[in-house]
Amino acid sequence: MERKKFLKITGSAAALAFFGGITSLLESCKRASMDMSSAISVITGKFDNILRLPPIINGTSPINLVAKRNTASIIKGKTSYVLGYGDSILAPIIKVNNGQNVSINFQNQLEEITNIHWHGLIIPENMDGHPRYLVQPNSTFNYQFSINQQAGTNWFHPHPHLKTGRQVFRGLAGMFIVNDSEEAALNLPSGEFELPVIIQDKRIYADGSINYSPEEMDVMSGYFGQYICVNGSWSAYHNVKTKVYRLRILNGSNARVYNLSFSNGIPFNIIGSDSGLLGSTQIIGNVILSPGERIDVLVDFSSLSVGAEFYLQSNTFNGGDSQGSESFKIMKFNVTEQVPETFSIPSSLVAFVPISPSLSIKTRTFDISNIHMAMPENGNMNMGMNMDMSKMHNIGGKSFDMERIDETVSANTTEIWEFDNAAGEDLHPMHLHGVQFQVISRTGGRGVILPHEMGWKDTVLCMPGEKVKIIMTFPNNLGTFAFHCHNLEHEDSGMMLNFKIV
Ligand SMILES: [Cu+2]
Incomplete structure (x- = not known):
């Protein structure tokens, strides 16, 4: 062996x-x-379940979010028992403007600890949802921060160590949209023509409850579900008009990576990466999107005929040990109304300035291949009962320690970090809290920077065989932030470290 x-x-x-x-x-x-x-084979339904559209909350007034048990109709005609931040699965979509102050009164009505990480937001460390900052059951916390970043599609989810995977899988997550004036000047499709697409896979018991009971293989590969849901609806459809639509697509799955495309060959006009608009529109037929990543895309349905039906689907891809071997449909679009369209997709978007590698004062390399287990402090590999799940994955041989500072960086300085998965067998979407980065190179594997990576990112997929370099300037938010694999089973089993901004 x-x-x-x-x-x-x-x-x-x-x-x-x-x-x-x-x-x-x-x-x-x-x-x-x-x-x-x-x-775990995907179950395909009849696509006769109307797509759920989460309510939208304007963040100009204080927001109340309550984490609690809810019911939801994930599968048509069936009740599912879920967690949510509102009255169903997931959360309302929060929309704010750059420059605005946000106040979120969070109430934990779960029977266990939780917290909220604002994925993609550049905010102070005591608001960021690091696993050290927890909200006890039947307690409240007021998240307060000001928005000081460009327009983008961010999101939020719990981050209590060892519980993140379960709480997200059972339904706790939401989209957090930042708007700004540069974006407004583009007059992008809005209202019914701006659609959130939160893709998640769920395992659901016969009684309707969501099953989260990872066994060893699930912890190694990640926890997958047979039911591919969009916004909490399985086998969903959405009726569209002959217009250009803006889709804000979030992969909110624990572990599953999707190779997205449209069944009728309509291309993605990518206008935004994780947390910002691109300099120019990138036209491409498919996008591999890993957990935590987002794409902001324009899709042109204006030349389709009423009666046309097509699917957002995931195609097979070369994804290492556990991913990419299956193709499946995700949701269906029905063209139901012919209307005139005058909007034309812009080729030039916003001012996007690449960070020059010459500004970097330090390069750090992290081995994320997991070819070695993290060694315990005493150097003995204790097999069996003495070794806990929290040591199954690592970064550079170290598994997560809540209080240990693994890297120290200086505010307002620029660094290059390299994630080295050259010897790895599994893919890892690497996410940094507290900072936005740009991808500057990928060697091995896919070997290129992809169109949806040509902008502001906070999560980057490292396939087996790949080395990915990112560059970033650390903001003046002093304190300890986490960086980790966004395969939530990898994260919960140790694939997370701390960095401190001083
Ligand atoms: Cu991973």
Whole structure:
């Protein structure tokens, strides 16, 4: 057996011990040899469930968010038991303007600790939702910050260590949109022509509750679901007119990566990356979007005929050990009304200034291949019951320690960080809190910077075999922030470190 496979499997035995299960190493070996991708096959429905559209809250007045148990109709005609920040699954969409002060009164009505991480927002460390800052059950916290960043599609979700995966999977997440005047000048499609598309896969029990019970293979690869949902609707459809639409697409899944395209060949006009608009529109037929990433796209339905039906789908891709082997439909679009369209898709968007690599004062490299288990402090690899799940993944050989500062950086300085997955077998979407970056190179694997990466990013996908370099200038928000893999099972099993801005 290869050394790295052996290490993975011994780690998986530890995971089972963590979850209180009893299994032998032999059993783990048998399971590890199974084809992971065939273990969870996507279930395709009739696409007769009307797409849920989360309500929109304007952030100019104080916002109330309550994390609680809810019911939702994820599958048509069935009740599902979920978590949400409103009255259903997910949260209302929060919309704010750059320069605005935001106040969110958060109430935790769960029976466990939680918090909110504002993914993509550049805000002070005590508001960012680091796992050190928790909100106890039946307690409240007032998140207050001012928005000082360009227009973009951000989001929010819980971040309590070891519980993030479960709380997000059960339904806690939402979209957070920042608008600004530069964006307004583009007169982009709005109202019914601006559509949130939050893609998530769910495992659902027969009784309607969401199943989150990861076993060793789930912790290694990530937790997948058979039901591909958009905005909390499985097998959904949406009626459209013959217009240009703006789709804000968020991959809010725990672990699943999608290779997105339209079944009728309509291209994506990509106008924005994770948290900002691009300098110029990038036209492309498909986008591989990993957990945590967003794309802002214009899609032109104006030449379609009434009665046309087509799908947003995911195609197969080369994604390492556990991903990309299946193609499936995600949601259906029906063209139901012919209307005139005068909007033409702009080729030039906003002023986007690349950060010059010559400004970088330091390059740091992080081995994210996970070919070695993190070593415990005493140097002994304790197999079995003594080793917990929180050590199954690592960055540079270190698993997450809440209080340890792993990297120290200076405010207002620029650095290059490299994520090295050259020897890795799994893909890892790497996310930094507290800063926005630009991708400056990718070597190995796909070998290029992709069209949806040519702007402000906070999450970047590193496929097996790839080394990805990013550049960023740290803001003047002093304190400790996290950076981690956004495969939430990898994150919860240790693939997270702290960096401190001083
Ligand atoms: Cu990962």
